[in-house]
Amino acid sequence: LWSEEALMITPEEQAQSKKALKKQQKEAEKQAKKAEKQAKMDFAKDRYGVSAMVQSQERLGRTLIRVQDLTPEKANQLVWVRARMHTIRAKGKQCFLVLRQQQFNVQALVAVGDRASKQMVKFAANITKESIVDVEAVVQTVEQKIETCTQHDVELHVERIFVISQADARLPLQLEDAVRPDVGVEEEGRATVNQDTRLDNRVIDLRTTTSQAIFRLQSGVCQLFRDTLLQKGFVEIQTPKIISAASEGGANVFTVSYFKTSAYLAQSPQLYKQMCICADFDKVFCIGPVFRAEDSNTHRHLTEFVGLDIEMAFNYHYHEVLDSITDTMVEIFKGLMDRFQTEIQTVCKQYHSEPFKFLEPTLRLEYQEGVAMLRAAGVEMGDEEDLSTPNEKLLGRLVKEKYDTDFYVLDKYPLEVRPFYTMPDPHNPKYSNSYDMFMRGEEILSGAQRVHDAQLLTERASHHGIDLEKIKAYIDSFRYGAPPHAGGGIGLERVTMLYLGLHNIRQTSMFPRDPKRLTP
Known part of the structure; x- marks a missing residue:
């Protein structure tokens, strides 16, 4: 219980508390007056603020200018x-x-x-x-x-x-740092953003002017590919990505559980493109994801990328198809130059590169000519040896010096370094009717005339040690009359990267997948 003395308040104390109360009231009045004065002063209070969340309350007739x-x-x-x-x-x-x-x-x-x-x-x-x-x-x-x-x-x-x-005050990366010109050396006191930080915060990184330009141009590559082939009488097809056996008979496939059994993610639409040719579609193309379970941590490999695939029946020579593919590539390059100059310049501000050069008609060299050029430059290699990545790049530089083009075809590869379904060269069994296309010294397309005869296909598969039972459905598709045909597959991200002269494929894949990255 409180004692009486404790509850007694002296007159001085009473006066003091009255004073404090008066002071408080005065302060409150002062603040109210100040707020009123400010409100009077802030004649623009209805001209700014945080809008209510847009929940489609009403549709304003307001036009927003770009x-x-x-x-x-x-x-x-x-x-x-x-x-x-x-x-x-x-x-x-x-x-x-x-x-x-x-x-x-x-x-x-x-x-x-x-x-x-x-x-x-x-x-x-x-x-x-x-x-x-x-x-x-x-x-x-x-x-x-x-x-x-x-x-x-x-x-x-x-x-x-x-x-x-409203954005959070703390951003995971600053956009001005993310678009700083790539000069190869870090400037004193200037922050740059490393690749993992960009990819971990991809939503913000994709807002940069450079990323916006890259992916608008990439969309243009797809559109030009599609438009050019449709004008040439091609039919666009869609192929399954879940398949029962490895498309190319290889081990580089992702296995997925499929009810009570296993299935694979398609490494290529190859089998289905060819089936469509056997089904008399004559000229087909498709644009879709391709999966490769290769543990390649390089500047140009992804485990999932977008494939631009072509397959076409021809009359007498696979060069009919080769011409059609190179024409398509040239149309893409011209279209990008005409329609995407703003984007090209935007990317160039951050990642400087020389403008992409190409010839009309496209330069075509035979494999043996390429080997001869490399040997003349001091490279030691066998006639039937495959090109290593450094040799591909060197050959690209030699071709650029001699012919002033960044785009060319290397034809007639050695048969031994190509897949089992590649048609052998009729004049020299060591070589084949196959070709690669290069941009700035890097391969962007691999293609060939396919073996369309079931008997020869069986022989070639056995020679490569492939389990015939696993590719029975593939071989059977050629037993009922198949037109001679050829085709190839292009990587969309690689074409974009090399056209713009960029140095890493992750810059041209919106949400890249590689052996070390599965998010976002």
């Missing part, structure tokens, strides 16, 4: 733009923003004036980088070009700014 369309022709127009907050630089009563949309960006200015209050400038300065904002602004031409932005002839004078989606 950043790439902000040109001097739009001068003095009031426009709405949705973009990401790329960088922010507050300076006194104004704040400079760079707004980014994919590979394009524009400078914006929020300045204290009749449309923006001091509080609005402060709000803009504190928006986190990578947040998505809606901005209403007047397009103004500038006297001096803004070299740091793609839209260097205009800037936006902001009248309203609303945050649509």
Whole structure:
């Protein structure tokens, strides 16, 4: 129990507590007045803020202008733009923003004036980088070009700014670090982003202007491949990726459980392309994933990649098919040059490379000529030896010096280094009707005339020590009349990498898979 003395409050204490209460009240009144004064001062309070989450509440009739369309022709127009907050630089009563949309960006200015209050400038300065904002602004031409932005002839004078989606303040990587030009040496005090950090945070890395350009150009490769072949009378097919036996009779396959048995992921659509030729489709192509269980940790191998595959019946000579494939590649190269100059230049800013060169018609060398060129350069190799990766690169350099092309075909490979289904050369049994195509000294396509006779196919498979029972379905498809045919498979990621002169295939695979990476 409390004692009486403890509960008695002296008059002094009473006066003090009254004083404290009065002081508190005064402080509260002062704050209320200050807030009221600020509210009166902040005439722009309805012109900025964090928007309610977009849950499709209503459909506004508002037109949003694309950043790439902000040109001097739009001068003095009031426009709405949705973009990401790329960088922010507050300076006194104004704040400079760079707004980014994919590979394009524009400078914006929020300045204290009749449309923006001091509080609005402060709000803009504190928006986190990578947040998505809606901005209403007047397009103004500038006297001096803004070299740091793609839209260097205009800037936006902001009248309203609303945050649509706020980014966390801490980013796993800074976008300006991720697009720093690759000069091969680290500059003092300049951070660069290593490959694993990029791939672990791929969603952010894919936002960079360079990544945006790479994958837009890659989409163009697919479209040009498809359009060119459709114009040539090809039919697009879809082939199964879960198969009962290894497509190429090899061991480099991923095994998957398939109910009470095992199945494999297809290493190539080879068997199915050929079956379609036997089924009189004449000319087919497909675009789809290819799986290789090879423990190759190199700059150019993936365990899953996108295959651009072609197969075609011919009349008398497999060069009819070879011409068709090289024509298609040339159409792709021309289309990329014509339609994707912006993307090529964007990538070049970060990863400088010489423009890709090719000839019309495409240069075609025989394997023996390639070997002779290598020997002349001091390489010791046998007539029927396969090309090693260093020798492929060296031959690419020699071809470039002599013929000034980055794209060429090497024809008539030794039979021993090719798969069992490759047609032998009728004039020299040591060689074959097979070919590889190269870009900047690296192989992008391997192809051949296929053996379309069941008897010869059985002999070739036995010679290679392949279990005939495992490829019975494949051999049987040629027992009922099969037209002579040839084809090849191209790796989409490799074509993109080599066309742009990049040095790692993981840069051209959106979510790469290799022996050490299975996420994201």
